Amino acid sequence: MSILVVGSVAFDNIATPSGRVENVLGGAATHFALAASFFTKVRVVAVVGDDFGAEYEDVLKKRGIDTLGIERAPGKTFRWGGHYTDNLNEAKTDFTALNVFEKFQPKIPKEYADTDFLFLANIHPSLQTAVRREMKGVRLTGGDTMNFWINGTPRELAEMLSLVDVLLINDTEAKMIANETNLPRAAQKVLSMGPRALVIKHGEYGATIFFREGAFGIGRHPFRAPALPIEQVQDPTGAGDSFAGGFMGYIASQGEVNREVLKRALFYGGVMGSFTVERFGTERLQSLTRDEIDARFQVFRELTHLE
Amino acid sequence: MSILVVGSVAFDNIATPSGRVENVLGGAATHFALAASFFTKVRVVAVVGDDFGAEYEDVLKKRGIDTLGIERAPGKTFRWGGHYTDNLNEAKTDFTALNVFEKFQPKIPKEYADTDFLFLANIHPSLQTAVRREMKGVRLTGGDTMNFWINGTPRELAEMLSLVDVLLINDTEAKMIANETNLPRAAQKVLSMGPRALVIKHGEYGATIFFREGAFGIGRHPFRAPALPIEQVQDPTGAGDSFAGGFMGYIASQGEVNREVLKRALFYGGVMGSFTVERFGTERLQSLTRDEIDARFQVFRELTHLE
Numbered sequence: 001m002s003i004l005v006v007g008s009v010a011f012d013n014i015a016t017p018s019g020r021v022e023n024v025l026g027g028a029a030t031h032f033a034l035a036a037s038f039f040t041k042v043r044v045v046a047v048v049g050d051d052f053g054a055e056y057e058d059v060l061k062k063r064g065i066d067t068l069g070i071e072r073a074p075g076k077t078f079r080w081g082g083h084y085t086d087n088l089n090e091a092k093t094d095f096t097a098l099n100v101f102e103k104f105q106p107k108i109p110k111e112y113a114d115t116d117f118l119f120l121a122n123i124h125p126s127l128q129t130a131v132r133r134e135m136k137g138v139r140l141t142g143g144d145t146m147n148f149w150i151n152g153t154p155r156e157l158a159e160m161l162s163l164v165d166v167l168l169i170n171d172t173e174a175k176m177i178a179n180e181t182n183l184p185r186a187a188q189k190v191l192s193m194g195p196r197a198l199v200i201k202h203g204e205y206g207a208t209i210f211f212r213e214g215a216f217g218i219g220r221h222p223f224r225a226p227a228l229p230i231e232q233v234q235d236p237t238g239a240g241d242s243f244a245g246g247f248m249g250y251i252a253s254q255g256e257v258n259r260e261v262l263k264r265a266l267f268y269g270g271v272m273g274s275f276t277v278e279r280f281g282t283e284r285l286q287s288l289t290r291d292e293i294d295a296r297f298q299v300f301r302e303l304t305h306l307e
Numbered sequence: 308m309s310i311l312v313v314g315s316v317a318f319d320n321i322a323t324p325s326g327r328v329e330n331v332l333g334g335a336a337t338h339f340a341l342a343a344s345f346f347t348k349v350r351v352v353a354v355v356g357d358d359f360g361a362e363y364e365d366v367l368k369k370r371g372i373d374t375l376g377i378e379r380a381p382g383k384t385f386r387w388g389g390h391y392t393d394n395l396n397e398a399k400t401d402f403t404a405l406n407v408f409e410k411f412q413p414k415i416p417k418e419y420a421d422t423d424f425l426f427l428a429n430i431h432p433s434l435q436t437a438v439r440r441e442m443k444g445v446r447l448t449g450g451d452t453m454n455f456w457i458n459g460t461p462r463e464l465a466e467m468l469s470l471v472d473v474l475l476i477n478d479t480e481a482k483m484i485a486n487e488t489n490l491p492r493a494a495q496k497v498l499s500m501g502p503r504a505l506v507i508k509h510g511e512y513g514a515t516i517f518f519r520e521g522a523f524g525i526g527r528h529p530f531r532a533p534a535l536p537i538e539q540v541q542d543p544t545g546a547g548d549s550f551a552g553g554f555m556g557y558i559a560s561q562g563e564v565n566r567e568v569l570k571r572a573l574f575y576g577g578v579m580g581s582f583t584v585e586r587f588g589t590e591r592l593q594s595l596t597r598d599e600i601d602a603r604f605q606v607f608r609e610l611t612h613l614e
Contacts (some may be wrong), residue, residue: 181394183536184536205513208536224613225530301613303531304530306612
């Protein structure tokens with residue numbers, strides 16, 4: 001089945017202890033789309049500038065991604081520069097040039113009206129809400145957000161939360177939304193704001209999915225997937241978006257959405273994130289094969305499963 | 308089979324957002340012994356003062372723990388006071404009065420010479436080394452340490468590390484010993500210093516066990532056990548020692564020590580830690596039953612196991 005991602009496409013400058021790259025393809029929608037493309041048919045709604053050459057679009061097309069929804073606007077593509085020191089969990093932003101992304105108004109091509117699944121990457125919550133309302137027929141909507149919107153536009157965020165089925169955020173964001181330092185209590189509070197399931201990403205410690213009572217089947221407890229301890233992390237940029245792409249892409253590839261599917265999706269999310277960090281930018285996702293994904297899924301299983 | 312723990316017995320004053328207690332039974336050896344007592348026969352070598360009334364020793368005796376090795380010295384028992392704010396992962400020490408613990412010289416009763424397993428709780432590494440050398444016949448030795456010894460007595464610590472089979476520490480301690488910020492690389496470096504296996508405790512995110520190449524059977528990968536997301540954490544004091552007690556106690560209860568045993572032990576460690584934090588001090592370990600432990604072990608399994 002098909003999935004539509006709405007979000008940023010960007011050029012990144014990234015420096016980490018392993019090296020530095022400039023003007024590499026980045027952005028949340030890019031990482032999400034590439035990761036999801038190993039599981040299902042992916043469509044993208046985003047905006048780029050006139051500096052976005054065919055060679056960049058080809059990276060997506062080579063993975064079979066439908067780029068009809070990538071709008072070309074006069075001006076430059078969104079640019080982000082950041083660096084990481086020894087703590088690879090935390091990016092320090094060097095510069096942000098929104099460029100054409102500043103006035104982004106998502107336009108959904110009529111060809112995308114029959115899309116089955118939707119992912120609202122991290123953009124202004126009012127835009128997320130507008131897209132969600134327009135895509136009435138989707139079976140399940142996932143969403144992301146960040147501290148900037150949590151602090152700056154809480155009312156708009158609350159409306160968005162009331163419209164998504166699964167929210168994917170990190171520990172700090174969950175505690176910030178709920179104004180609560182205990183993680184499971186924060187999770188319950190976020191779930192009471194709308195989502196039927198909440199995925200909290202713990203970086204190198206994996207991720208936990210919390211369910212609203214009775215949502216997606218029966219069960220009292222949350223579920224945890226590990227992250228693989230990785231010796232060579234070259235660049236963490238895009239790990240969270242790749243996680244979301246693996247998670248949502250796997251869900252979209254299944255006939256039914258139930259707890260078992262969501263649990264396996266959590267493992268696939270971790271798998272895709274673990275590949276992304278092995279190389280700079282989208283490099284690893286570009287060279288990846290489905291066989292490598294399935295092999296690592298088995299490694300993740302063995303990492304936590306008792307005989 | 309029997310296990311001997313050598314370490315501190317103390318009186319604690321503890322304040323957390325859930326309340327405060329004074330003069331409650333504490334200490335690493337106490338939490339370890341209580342947790343391990345649900346799995347196997349436990350012996351304790353420690354020192355207490357003349358203020359250590361029979362009612363405290365009875366807490367251990369009621370759990371069938373052999374207290375013959377608890378020496379009574381003239382003076383007062385070790386006292387610790389600490390508090391936690393919203394970040395329950397980090398204790399702030401209010402005071403430390405070592406008292407009789409300052410001159411602690413572990414004396415192993417001759418009745419303990421046939422002990423099968425040994426755990427060296429967090430004391431001066433030279434004392435750990437001396438005990439380890441004296442207990443020649445043990446099948447497996449576990450050990451703990453802390454930043455104070457890592458920074459202050461690195462040579463003595465190195466000797467201790469060369470003599471333990473399994474070291475149990477947290478992320479920060481592992482990175483500090485190895486002088487390396489990447490966790491799996493830090494783990495490899497610690498393993499190269501002696502231990503055949505290294506358990507790294509991640510607090511609310513669970514724990515990972517890394518193996519030296521070829522140790523305890525075949526396998527390339529580490530193994531991860533989750534921690535249960537707990538809504539009501541009353542007091543984290545002793546969680547790490549209870550983890551060690553569950554881990555080592557389960558190992559001692561098994562005929563053979565192989566990777567599968569160590570993996571299940573990692574789950575039992577998490578289970579015992581998760582109970583301890585539910586109440587202040589040793590309260591929860593005192594009221595616990597083996598049935599509750601087995602039920603929670605199943606919850607931990609379901610938390611990470613795919614169908």
